Amino acid sequence: MLDFIIILPLLVVGAGAIALMLLASMENLSEGSTALVSIGIFAFAFAVQLMVSVSGNVAPYETAFSGMLTASTFTKVAGLIILACGLFSCMIAQTYFTQNKFSSPEFYSLMMFAASGMLLLTMAAELITLFISLEIMSLAIYVLVGYDRSRIKRSEAVLKYLMLGAFAGAFFTMGAALIYGGAGSTRFALISKYLATNSFLESPVLVAGTLLVIVAFLFKVAAFPFHAWVVDVYDGAPLPVTGFMATGVKTAIFAVFANFIVLDNGMKGVWVDYLFYVAVFTMFAGNLIAIGQNNLKRMLAASGIVHSGYLIIALVAVGTENFTGGVIIFYLAAYAAATLGVFTALAYLGGTDERRDSFDDFKGLAKVRPYTAAAITIFMLSMAGIPPTAGFMGKFYIITDAIRADQMLLAVLGIVSSILSMWYYLRLVIMMYFKEPEESFEVSGVSLAPVGTMILAVSVFAIGFYPVFL
Template identity: 65%
Template sequence: MTRDFLLLLPLGIVGAGAILLMLRSALGKLTLEAASLVSMCVFALAFIAQILSGTIGHVSPYGSVFNGMLMVTDFTRVAGLIILACGFFTSMSSQSYFKENGFATVEYYSLIAFAVSGMLLLTMSQELITAFISLEIMSLSIYILVGFNRTCVTCAEAVLKYLMLGAFTGAFFTMGTALIYGGLNSTKFSAISTAIAAHGFLHLPALVGGAFFIIVAFLFKVAAFPFHAWVVDVYDGASVPVTGFMATALKTAVFAIFANFLMLDPGLKSAWVNYLFYIAILTMFGGNLIAIGQNTLKRMLAASGIVHTGYLLIALVAVSADHFTGSVILYYLAAYAVSTLGIFAALSYLTGNGEMRSQFDDFKGLAKKRPYSAAAITVFLLSMAGIPPTAGFMGKLYIISSAIQAGQVTLAVLGIVSSILSMWYYLRLIINMYFHEPEETFETECSVFGPVCTLILAVAVFAISLYPVTI
């Protein structure tokens, strides 16, 4: 019983923190700085609780009360750690961002905590309706965060697009759930896997249809190829810390549930592997094409997020459903989260009021004026591009070697080609920062949090690369 409590403690801490922040914001006695400190403390506490709750194997906390709808495994625990870290660093860099941009209220931090609690639930859920509600908790908080700045027109456009497409996703997910319930009389993952084991996946038409709609919903959320069109505008419209949060924490949570769902049974996975193979390829190259054409940094990062989704899909294709540990996926998610959060943390204090510094040209000569920030951004970009001593390189190495082990040599080769292509737009920014004279000079005053956050993440890029993973 104590163990069950400990396993759900991080979720409890984050939920309680979110409600606390919400209540304090209603009373109006908390300053923004204090609110960001409180939310950082909440995430740090939850992170420590998550580490200390060490388990091995599969545990269903409060299985009899919750009817086995949650499941904690090592996979979900590590995914939870990544999400909590994303929440922590987002709160930290938001503090600097809102020194310059004054549209935040305390509710902002409360919504981040709510979103994180939804994501934690999403990683653990073993039942489709629970998964749907968690998905909606997460998405709803993020819609609001995207539209937080009510004076900005692009934000309004972004939130409307995101809300509409998110509603579509939700509808697809519920439709899939209804079909699976109609066919199997249950929405629990365990019931789905027993049914597949008993009858075979392709002999259950309702399950095939349901799984199709649910997988479409997941592909939508991670911005995979045919459903990637929204991502550039939405990421561009959201404020810098929110974009960073969306790009990392949301992707981690959705990939966790996606992997959990797909790995239910080897039959389910093998039926979709061929489609995922093509989707992975198209996602990588489509993302690269979009990224090459962008002129603002945020849009480029959004498009490169699509490419990284492609690599993660390679990992999904390559892992085996028999002994699923998901270490490769989690490693790549952690590496990607660190570099992306890092670059957004640096942007949060570099962009200035109203995100003035956004074009590639605005970063010309940054290395002369702000050598440390430019160096940190270079580290993050090199990690995303996959240059050797960084975490991003190791992540790609693990993904590609697991693809080769699984016999998907074509995917491995195309993954390498795509990562070479992606150098084009990552190096472009580095060249702008180092090999051009500064054109315009404007300085941003910032609190100490943003730079410290960037520094920690830059160190983490190298620290994570040293962490060994067994494929």
């Protein structure tokens, strides 16, 4: 019974996705009512996740379903973040589709299927289960990226994502097969026991398999050198999908990445040096791409690469003993709140066909819509790491964790990267406050986005005051 209680939020979202898919055949189901039902399902699942009792032991292998799934405080909070991302992404979609008329009930059903895959991914403690959950999430996201079939830009984005995603899936499958050949099991706990009595480097098959799995994870989080796809795909996807991908997918992948990397201290030690360089190149490559962007979605996509670099710093610094993942989860929550906040505001102000998509389009916004401009400023300051926002505290915890792990150089480079990122974040603030407005920023239709924007703006500060014990 306890096993089913652990997966109850997953069952709620999965059942909601199936029910909504079946209800889509009803012609009288309007887009607005579908959005409200989806928001209600995500809100209910979020409440269920809060009520689910998880053991106080936060070791990563408190198992369920005979070791196929893992339940801990880490996975519980990761699930809360994913469900919150789904809820606010539905708010974004409700606003977005009042101006862009290509929605259908299946859109929200696919978002819930993707969220189901993400929830299962955070709890996966076995490689076959991990692959199934990865594909549930990925296939739904592929369809969502190309959902607007009338625009070539969407088709181009989904083609790039599908082709490269297929390669990543193939790498993971081959890696899982090699790990099974080397360790004799696909379960994380049994692989960990094998590594406790056998040196990781003694098995070339195990090393090769782990490398391929890590490559698949690095592709999904858009880390260097597998980051080239992210800017075009995020730019080509519909706005609600971009926000959902940037937050929910990143949370799910980093959760399972952390569970995998702490399998064994010896295995982690082999990859630390490589992840050091991956983190450095990811941060600075992302900054260089973001600095040259004039399109907001492309800038946010490039900045997402930088934030993946910070999270890889946290993976380098994480300990395999008494793993809690508090720093990783805190940063993911802070990043999700700020990123979704920006996308919620863009959905409200973007207009038909996302016509307001560049920095110049938001000139003088503070003089016309001061509250929205203030909220966007809060989100930008959080992503730049300016106190007292959650983004600042997240970076502070990561840098402190890196110093404690004797990664002083990585900590310094993280600070330098954060300073460089201020250029493109504060650029939007300058446009809103120090330029004269060129339009009135009129919007039409009933929108939930302003409510979501204000909630997320408050959350940016609220999360920042939540303590994390390193």
